[in-house]
Amino acid sequence: MSVAASNSLDIVHLAGLLKAGKLVAFPTETVYGLGADATNSEAVLGIYEIKGRPRFNPLIVHCADLAMAEKLVEFSPLARRLARFWPGPLTLVLPKKSDARLSDLVTAGLDTVGVRVPAHPLALALIRAAGTPLAGPSANPSGKLSPTTAEQVRKAFHGLVPVLDGGPCTAGVESTILAVAGDAVTQLRAGALPRGEIEMAIGQPIAIASKNAAIAAPGMLASHYAPNARLRLDASAPRPGEAYLAFGPEPANPSGPLRNLSPSGDLREAARNLFSMLHELDALSDAIAVAPIPHSGLGEAINDRLKRAAAPRP
Numbered sequence: 001m002s003v004a005a006s007n008s009l010d011i012v013h014l015a016g017l018l019k020a021g022k023l024v025a026f027p028t029e030t031v032y033g034l035g036a037d038a039t040n041s042e043a044v045l046g047i048y049e050i051k052g053r054p055r056f057n058p059l060i061v062h063c064a065d066l067a068m069a070e071k072l073v074e075f076s077p078l079a080r081r082l083a084r085f086w087p088g089p090l091t092l093v094l095p096k097k098s099d100a101r102l103s104d105l106v107t108a109g110l111d112t113v114g115v116r117v118p119a120h121p122l123a124l125a126l127i128r129a130a131g132t133p134l135a136g137p138s139a140n141p142s143g144k145l146s147p148t149t150a151e152q153v154r155k156a157f158h159g160l161v162p163v164l165d166g167g168p169c170t171a172g173v174e175s176t177i178l179a180v181a182g183d184a185v186t187q188l189r190a191g192a193l194p195r196g197e198i199e200m201a202i203g204q205p206i207a208i209a210s211k212n213a214a215i216a217a218p219g220m221l222a223s224h225y226a227p228n229a230r231l232r233l234d235a236s237a238p239r240p241g242e243a244y245l246a247f248g249p250e251p252a253n254p255s256g257p258l259r260n261l262s263p264s265g266d267l268r269e270a271a272r273n274l275f276s277m278l279h280e281l282d283a284l285s286d287a288i289a290v291a292p293i294p295h296s297g298l299g300e301a302i303n304d305r306l307k308r309a310a311a312p313r314p
């Protein structure tokens with residue numbers, strides 16, 4: 001896909017802002033990211049401040065290609081095999097190089113860095129034009145629903161952050177996060193790249209991080225991705241007063257608002273629609289009932305996000 005002319009003007013302008021230490025939101029295949037020059041502590045601090053994000057929660061560093069990532073982290077042969085999924089929705093947590101040019105705020109003081117190369121032509125063009133890796137968490141206030149459209153980003157930050165508009169995100173849920181240490185691969189967060197697919201590619205099983213794991217990814221916080229509405233999961237039908245988020249068959253005469261993640265029961269389509277439909281129903285109702293979603297493949301990430309969205313708030 002080529003970068004349209006109107007967008008290339010945007011990109012030059014927005015890359016200039018990034019180089020000057022400002023924040024810029026950008027599209028990726030997963031969700032919209034809130035970008036800052038990862039080498040500039042002032043800029044990175046701006047991310048934590050505007051998101052209201054706890055400082056112990058490290059940021060994913062977005063690179064234009066493997067070569068850019070290699071300047072920041074050590075790639076073992078196993079990590080290199082995993083990097084074959086790039087560009088793509090996979091974040092690798094790898095040992096930080098001693099001479100890596102990176103703000104310490106990005107890693108929250110850890111000696112590892114979460115890096116990824118996003119599969120979106122506008123994201124890659126922006127990183128290249130800025131000439132620096134971008135710290136890029138999801139472009140939403142901490143703990144709220146992730147944005148999958150430019151409009152949701154503008155709303156979330158009241159128009160304060162410029163947004164590179166790439167249309168709706170194609171994957172719709174965040175990247176899968178893997179920590180690679182020695183021969184062991186551990187999944188810190190389920191995401192848009194299903195675990196089974198990665199296991200097939202590397203020919204070894206991937207452990208799932210326990211809640212008490214030493215490197216707790218804050219994506220593991222119990223309440224995260226929360227709408228304002230109450231969520232009731234595994235609901236085969238809505239109760240009076242509830243909106244309904246269906247998957248596959250729909251209830252005959254719903255009394256409240258209804259959205260269907262995928263009428264045909266396709267998990268890819270469901271992942272793509274998940275955050276947008278939650279955003280929509282959240283604006284329409286105080287209570288949302290959600291249909292059961294299978295756990296296989298992408299269902300792991302979808303159910304993970306739903307469970308966190310439904311968890312009691314701190």
Ligand code: AMP
Nearest residue numbers: 058059060112113114137138217218219
């Ligand atoms: P977000 O940017 O909101 O999608 O969240 C990024 C996730 O990546 C967080 O849950 C972080 O904990 C995780 N992450 C980023 N860097 C590291 C790291 N060095 N070690 C462990 N987890 C990381």
Ligand code: MG
Nearest residue numbers: 137138139146
């Ligand atoms: Mg996030």
